Amino acid sequence: MHGYEFYVDPSRCIGCQSCVKACEECETHRGKSMINFDFIDRSRTTATAAYVCWHCDEPTCAMVCPADAIKKGEDGVVQSSLKPRCIGCANCVLACPFGIPKIFPALDQMMKCDMCYDRTSVGKRPMCATVCPSQALSYVRPDEIAGRREKPTNVFYFGKQKITTRVYMMTPAETDSVSLDVLDYVWENSHVTVSQSQ
């Protein structure tokens, strides 16, 4: 859309939840945030992850919908359920391998990230990717992302299910494991267990 693509990079996420707050401001779902945000395991790490919908080429949510309420547009954006059709059954919630759709019981409707349709359809950037201060959510041109350390992919495997998506995940270029326990960096009159290379 207008030459921009959406990239998600949890390694750059600082857990500030700016995206979560900003999503509430979006015109199509005011007061409801469609961002999926998690602390991975706060006892061990500050790592966090903020996700939007991945907008699958063949959306599982739409395939399992008994009411034919979930539609993907020609632009590749998978929309929230159509209110007149949605029966609030939550099949989509159970089936989505990414855990994206949300049921709002008060509305009896599934809603999800529509990539800020009101903004992206007119050439603006989505609210979350505009405000994100740490490049964890980016809506930029592919040439801009090419200069990053991490590399984009949009192919995911869930068991035997292969999914390709509109949104890209940034994957680490290097795979060295990293210790996240402060103890491994502390000097206590003994050798240090993690060596930090120059």
Add this chain to the structure above:
Amino acid sequence: MAEPPVSPDVLLERFGPHPAYTPPGGWQDESRNPAERLVQTHCCFCGQQCGIQLKVRGNRVIGFEPWEEFPFNRGMLCPKGVKRYMQGGHPDRLLDPLMRSSEGFQPVSWDQALDLTAKRLREVQEKYGKDSVAIYGGASLISEKSYLLGKFARVALGTRHIDYNGRLCMVSAGTAYKLAFGVDRSPLPWSDITKAQVVLIAGANVAECAPITTDYLWRCRDAGGKLIVVDPRMTPICRNADIYLPVRPGTDLALYMGLLHVVLRDGLERREFISAHTTGFEQVADSVRAWDPRTVAEKTGVPPESIEVAAHTFAKADRAIAMHARGIEHQSKGVENCLALINLCLATGNIGRAGAGCAMITGQGNGQGGREHGQKCDQLPGQRSINDPEARAHTAKVWGISPDDIPQAGYSAVEIMEAIHRGEIKALLSACFNPLVSLPDENFTREALGKLEFFGVVDFFMSETAHYADVVLAGSLQEEEEGIGCTTEGRVIHIRKAVDPPGNARGDSWIYCEIAKRLGKEKFFPYRSTREIYDELREASRGGHADYYGITYEKVDEHMGVFWPCPTLDHPGTPRLFEDGRSFHADGKHRFVVTEWRESGDPVSAEFPVYLTTGRVVSQYLSGTQTRRIGGLLDQYPNPRIEIHPRLAGQYGIQDGDWVTATSRRGEITLQAMVVKTIRPDTVFIPYHWPGGRSANRLTHRTLDPRSKIPEFKVSACQLRKADGPPDWAKPSLEKHALPRRGNA
């Protein structure tokens, strides 16, 4: 006035903080309508001062739109910035001036409130002398208000004692930079970060306290730059650090002297730069000779190997930057810590070039601008020293008074509270400052506030401190008066007025002028607008280091900010200092300054064996007067928790979520444990944004850095024990004060 007029519960019920979850009228109502105007201005919170567009309809801010054209943050915002617009229509907003009564606080007319304020200030001064009255200012105020407060204290009241809450923030860095470079400003624009080959982050939780700076760090890394992070906690940016140095609280000085030791031992210093542009190198070289990596490791808890690697990485880069914040500055040797980092930069030739230098990360909104124009106890406008006869003469001329009528330097913020406590200062007028939450040693502050004979507060919400006031003057939010601010980069920005203050609230500048009028000083305060104040500020700053003379509102708009110094109208401003190789000292040299090791003012002992350090979380700002009222931010981190490593927790049988009592030499609080491996096992961390039984500052101490007078928030000693159950503050009865959460639908 001894105590709050009624019980805290009654005050809480009336004035909050109540968490607001929706814009005025709810998500589906007024805020849904299209904006009539988009006002390009800045976030009211931290020193990054991100550009933001406020959506305005009628006299209401109803939402925001990112401002992608503003170069510093390019539309990015942290959650506080996203939710900042929720304050204007907040149900807790003070809409009338209030006076203390037996039933609490009663709305009164402005004449009543201002007459009483002027009368009481005058009576106290007549009875006890001019200096028995003190002024507290705030670093969130626009520069016009800061300037006006400084002039108000010295001209309208004639008191020596004015200081501001930036004393809790930037003064160690400012003092160090003045010693080394002769000027108090980060010497480089943030765009330099992306050009550095190495960035060392010293005691700065960038991800939570300056989130936008993360973007610059990641751009630096994408260009091949390396990141070194020094912190007792593995903050979010540490996950992407190339080198992480988990320094023991209060030992940073040893670490930076150790880094310089390795640089000099291995001959990595830049001799040509040192001899051409600096003085004092030999003395500093002598002073670090004893600080070999093994000695430093014993002191700091950082492995010798890591010290060697970090020193080499920093020194071998052509362009390296050392950035620092409160972690090293909130110490009784905060100035030395900054100086040690500056010494490292000077020795390696890192100053005055693109992508090379040192930088302080300003914490408060107008932390930079608010300290440049006379709100500090020892400074006059333009960053001039109040002790300098020439500065006094210049300022007196602008003010239309005799230099002899300008009082001498007064007490700093904590010293003012101590003078109140011992009865030397009898009356206080406080603007935009919540010392009961933000000063160290909360019990002491509470006692002091109870001793005031008169206490006036200017604020837009009823802070916990204001509970002790005689008069509360309903002032203005940042977006309710036009003015300028200065960001962490030294970029002067334009704060546009979006709306008028609601109800009977008034612009702060009007309030000070009205009090001045009632003190018989009207002719010195003739302003009809903040623009007129600014024009006087420009003149007052002219020829000073922080020279704003060439900066107008229009010029700021045209260039998206102008970096000071900017001495003439056709001057382009100065994004990077010292490019000509000269400092602001008379001899043009950068100064190496010797640093000496000292222990913390509150040492750990057998009885208090655990280090306590305090700081912020990303969803709250300073004393929480504003951000504890915004539901979406409050829910993100509703109450302070005590971060503790599982090994330390295990010694006390503490598990995640357990209630833990932390006791220092001054007091105790009981909080829930957050057991995490992301903190040193000899240290606990508590965020400080909350009052009363949740106040981290009930534990902290009043030891000050002797030069900067900053309190040692980052190093206290405490003991821990598992509590039997929740403390009073956590019992359900207090929740009745929360407004019903307005529905999502």
